[in-house]
Amino acid sequence: MNFVEGFRLALESIWANRLRSFLTLLGVIIGIAAIISTAAVIQGLNSYVSEKLSNLGKGVFTVQRVGLITNREAFLAAIRRNRKLLPADGRAIIERCPSASAVAWETHATIDIKRGTNEIRDVDVGGITPGILEIEPFEVADGRILAQHEEDGSAPVVFVGNDIVERLFPGIDPVGKDLRIKGRDLRIVGVAAKKGSILGFSQDNFVKIPFSLHRKLFGTRRSINISVQAAVPEDMETTMDEVRTVLRARHHLEPADDDDFTFLTAEGINTLWRSLTATIFSIALFVVGISLVVGGVVIMNIMLVSVVERTREIGVRKAVGARQRDIVLQFLVEAVLLSCVGGLIGVAIAWGLSELLAAYTPLPARFPSWAPPVAFLICAGIGVFFGIHPARRAARLDPIEALRTE
Amino acid sequence: MAPGSDEVIRTEALTRSFPMGSTIVHALRGVDLVIRRGEYVAIMGPSGSGKSTLMNLIGCLDTPSSGQYWLSGQPVAQLGQDDLARIRNKTIGFVFQTFNLLARATALRNVELPLIYGGVPPAERRARAEEALQQVDLGTRMDHRPNQLSGGQRQRVSIARALVTKPALLLADEPTGNLDSKTSAEIMVLFDALHRAGNTIVVVTHERDIAEHAHRIVTIRDGQIASDELRKRPEAIAP
Ligand SMILES: Nc1ncnc2c1ncn2[C@@H]1O[C@H](COP(=O)(O)OP(=O)(O)OP(=O)(O)O)[C@@H](O)[C@H]1O
Ligand SMILES: [Mg+2]
Numbered sequence: 001m002n003f004v005e006g007f008r009l010a011l012e013s014i015w016a017n018r019l020r021s022f023l024t025l026l027g028v029i030i031g032i033a034a035i036i037s038t039a040a041v042i043q044g045l046n047s048y049v050s051e052k053l054s055n056l057g058k059g060v061f062t063v064q065r066v067g068l069i070t071n072r073e074a075f076l077a078a079i080r081r082n083r084k085l086l087p088a089d090g091r092a093i094i095e096r097c098p099s100a101s102a103v104a105w106e107t108h109a110t111i112d113i114k115r116g117t118n119e120i121r122d123v124d125v126g127g128i129t130p131g132i133l134e135i136e137p138f139e140v141a142d143g144r145i146l147a148q149h150e151e152d153g154s155a156p157v158v159f160v161g162n163d164i165v166e167r168l169f170p171g172i173d174p175v176g177k178d179l180r181i182k183g184r185d186l187r188i189v190g191v192a193a194k195k196g197s198i199l200g201f202s203q204d205n206f207v208k209i210p211f212s213l214h215r216k217l218f219g220t221r222r223s224i225n226i227s228v229q230a231a232v233p234e235d236m237e238t239t240m241d242e243v244r245t246v247l248r249a250r251h252h253l254e255p256a257d258d259d260d261f262t263f264l265t266a267e268g269i270n271t272l273w274r275s276l277t278a279t280i281f282s283i284a285l286f287v288v289g290i291s292l293v294v295g296g297v298v299i300m301n302i303m304l305v306s307v308v309e310r311t312r313e314i315g316v317r318k319a320v321g322a323r324q325r326d327i328v329l330q331f332l333v334e335a336v337l338l339s340c341v342g343g344l345i346g347v348a349i350a351w352g353l354s355e356l357l358a359a360y361t362p363l364p365a366r367f368p369s370w371a372p373p374v375a376f377l378i379c380a381g382i383g384v385f386f387g388i389h390p391a392r393r394a395a396r397l398d399p400i401e402a403l404r405t406e
Numbered sequence: 407m408a409p410g411s412d413e414v415i416r417t418e419a420l421t422r423s424f425p426m427g428s429t430i431v432h433a434l435r436g437v438d439l440v441i442r443r444g445e446y447v448a449i450m451g452p453s454g455s456g457k458s459t460l461m462n463l464i465g466c467l468d469t470p471s472s473g474q475y476w477l478s479g480q481p482v483a484q485l486g487q488d489d490l491a492r493i494r495n496k497t498i499g500f501v502f503q504t505f506n507l508l509a510r511a512t513a514l515r516n517v518e519l520p521l522i523y524g525g526v527p528p529a530e531r532r533a534r535a536e537e538a539l540q541q542v543d544l545g546t547r548m549d550h551r552p553n554q555l556s557g558g559q560r561q562r563v564s565i566a567r568a569l570v571t572k573p574a575l576l577l578a579d580e581p582t583g584n585l586d587s588k589t590s591a592e593i594m595v596l597f598d599a600l601h602r603a604g605n606t607i608v609v610v611t612h613e614r615d616i617a618e619h620a621h622r623i624v625t626i627r628d629g630q631i632a633s634d635e636l637r638k639r640p641e642a643i644a645p
Contacts, residue, residue, distance in 0.1 A: 005522055016510060316506045319467060320567065321495020321523040323488050399467045403506060 003333070010334035013306070014341065024302040025342030027295025028379060031288045032346025033353065036371045038284040040354035042277045044366035049273050059233025060135055060266070061240060063089075063226040063247070067262030068272050082260040083251055084223035087211075090129075092250055093226060097242040101231035104131030105224040107214055113181060113207075115168040123164065124206040125181065127214020135227045143175040143190030146210055154212040158186040162194040162204035181207070182217040200362040236265070292378065295342065296386035303335050303390035307397075314394050315402025327395035328388075335387025336380050343379030347372050411479065414575050414606050415441040415464055420473035421629075422459050433459040435629035436473065441608060443574075446601045448620035449610045456629040457610045461579045464608065465500045466490045478574065495524050499568030501578035505560045507552040513539060513563045514548040520571045538570040539563070542596060558589030565596060576600060578609045582616055594619050 014021045065085050066078040090105045097103070106128045112121045130148050138145055141162070150157050158179055165174050178185040186209060195203035209217075211224075230239035240263055251260055307314070314327060350371065357365035422434040433456045441447055449457050462468040463475060466482060475482045477493065485493070494500070507516045517535040526534070539548055542562040552560050561581060568576055578597070582590035590613075598619055601607050609620060617623050618637075625633040 002525075012510065312506070313508055316508060317519070317523070318491065319465075319494060319500060319502075319506065320520040321491050321571075323491040323523070326491075326523055400462050403467075403502070 003329070006329045006333035007337065009330055010337040013334055014338055017306075020302065021338060021341070024298055025295070025338065025345065027291055027298050028339055028342030028382065029295075029346045029349065031291035031295050032343050032375050032379065033349040034291065035285065035288040036347060036350030036368070036375065037353045037357075037365070038281060038288075039371065040350060040365040040367045041357065041363050042281055043368045044354070044358065044364040046274060046277060047366060048364040050270055057135070057137075057229070057233075059230040059236050059239075061228055061230075061236060062264040063093075063228065063243060064262050064264055065223040067264065068269065078262075084221070085226060085247075085261060087224060089247060089250060090224065090226045092246050093228065093243055096246050097228075097239060099231050099235070099239045099242055100228045102131055102135050102229040103226065104129045104133075104135055105211065105226045106132055107211065107218075107222045107224045109214070109218045109222065111181065113164070113168065113179065115179065118168050118170075120164060120167040120205070122205065125214065125218070126206060126208045127211040127218070128208050129211045132227055135229045139193035141191045141193040142173070143188070145190055146208060151210040151212055154210060154216060156184055156186045156213065157189045157210065159190045159192065159208040160188055161192050161206040163202055164205075164207060165191055179207070181209070184217065186213075197362055292382060296339070296382040299335055299339055299382065300386035300390060303331060303338075303387055304393065306334075307331065307390050307394040310394075311397060311402045311405045314397050315399050315405070318397070318399040319403060324395040327397075328391045331391035331394050332384065332387045335391065336383030339379040339383035339387075340376060343375040347375050412443045413440055413476070414443050414445075414478055415439065415608075416474075416476040416479075417463075418474040420460075420463060420475060421471045422456075422463060422468065423471045433629055434463070434470075437626075437629070437631055439624065439631065441606065443606055444601075444604060445606055445622060446597075446620045447608045448617035448623045449608065449626060450612070450614075450617050450623060451626035451632070453612075455626045457626055458579050459629075460626065461500075461577055461608070461610055465498050465577050466493050467500070491523070495520055496571055497574050499571065499573035499576045501561070501564050501568050501576070501581045503580035503583040505552070505564045505584075507560060507564055507567075509552055512549050512551055513544060513555065513566075516552070516563055517566045517570050520567060524571060534570055535566070538566040541569065542566045556589075558585050558592060561585060561589075561593055562596070565593070569600070574606060576605050576607045578607070580610050580612065582611065582613070590616065 063085065065082045066075060085105075087105065090103060093100060094103045106126050108127075109125045110122055111125055112119060113123050128146065130146050130151050133145050138159075143159075145159050146157060149155070158181065160174065160179065164179070168174075168179070169177065174188045174191060177188050179188055180186075192204070192206075197203055214222075228239060228243060230236040232238070243263075244259065247261055248257075248259065253260065314322075317327065317330075351367050354365040354367040357363045417437050417439045420434055420437040420439075421432065424431045424433060435456075437456075437460060439460075449460065451457050459468070463470050464477075466477070466485075469483075477497065482490075482493075508519065511519075514532070514535050517538050518531050521531040521534060536545070536548065539545055542565050544559060544562055544566065547555060547559060550559075552563070555563065561584070565578075565581070568578075576597075581597075582593050585593065594616060597607060597609065607620075609616070611617050621637050623633075623635045623637065624631060625635075
């Protein structure tokens, strides 16, 4: 008997017991659907993150007091140990790092802003030196961004994110209007293009004001983030080394001391993010692995039942000349096909789910193109692994004994 | 040709016993039987005398407890599983009292079954199965499943299945046991025709008038041959 025959037999048999086959496959279906959906979400997040990071141009890095927060202890330790970064640090970098083509900085504060009866909470107020707009360009929807003379004169001007417009200026053109921040009326000079949200967090809930104004309104004690553009983007390392030397000297660090500041690069963020999602994925893989094993055991069980039910059929086949390997092939193909049908349904569900997630939730799920072939391989493996025992049992049946059963 | 080369079946002191708990059932107690090419043999005997057990051994479906069995001169005991499967597939056509058809498959598929395991390509397989079904007068019922056929038709499907590989030896264990006398008569006409066409046939039966069709009647009692009666000279090997 050849493979085509076995395939045909298996299809007939699965179809003859379709409800049972479907129930049998639930474990595999759920397992495959779950793993691919998880992968879809992570894949979506990954490409989203790298898309977002790609506007951190090539050769750009940021110096921060505290790096990306991955756990509470590391964060607290960094806060305790690391000195604040101050404009003087930024100026020192400008003076003493020849390979940096642009240096700018930004500091942050969070406040609630009211206008008449409207209020918007937890607005990120960024104080920027306008140079940062060359390093990390902003898309402007209306008006213009902040200018250098406004920084120099601490001008009472503000550039606002889209949320501010939507919440505080519904139906009104905000450019030229005033916005009251910390008791000062600031003139709106421009509106940023809408960025949307990441995982439900709005990216448009911000305003930008001149750095010098920020110092006046919020005090001079806040640490700054310094953005640096390397003149030779391919040789960002050299620039980073220069910056490191300057800052270590300014912070009076001994050669043995660790840096008390952190470099952030697009690549670094990406790497961190990916290692984070890889961890999530491997946990998901483990959980789903268990469900796939359970699914496999259920398939094995149903195949054993099937062998018992079809003892007579096996007897007939052996009586007319089926060899052991023919019977093994028949049942193995059936188990593999069964499991692959489960995989197929699982893939279809995962595809539908990732489309739904992408359409109706903040999760930017993206169905991975490797999913169908990988699911196929996994399911074929499950089918072979859990199908071989029932298939062997069927093949070893004694023809006469088999024909005697009712 | 060497003497005995026309022997299809030769058994010597063939026994078969079944351990049943503490006792042993001796179904066959030493059977010596020679059947030559072209013979038409009926095996009779009371219920439980060992007829089916003997047929299963002859058909290579079962293995003897002791004794020797040569099939077309070849000692069967030396054959492996795959060889036995090949013999069941190519050399022997077996007709069962209970038909033993695949319930979910059409008549045509059932008849194709031995050819599938014989590695016959699909087109030829189909043509031969159709031919075999026409031979048993079921050309119009090929797409029917067993439960859509009468008992006699089912038995004819199983005969077509036994014949489709053109086996040297046709074995039938009470082929008419489940059929009325009219249908039985039709089946026996078919067997007579097959015999005239040169097939070697062994039929187990309870009924004297069925056995009368054969040229030789072997009677079994308590697992041994009680009589072996040659009724007339088999036509097929007559000079
Ligand atoms: N698998 C088995 N296990 C135990 N005993 C068996 C088995 N097969 C046959 N026997 C016994 O062997 C004896 C012969 O059985 P067999 O089926 O050959 O009889 P038979 O001549 O074909 O009878 P019938 O005419 O009723 O079909 C019986 O006593 C039966 O009970
Ligand atoms: Mg019997």
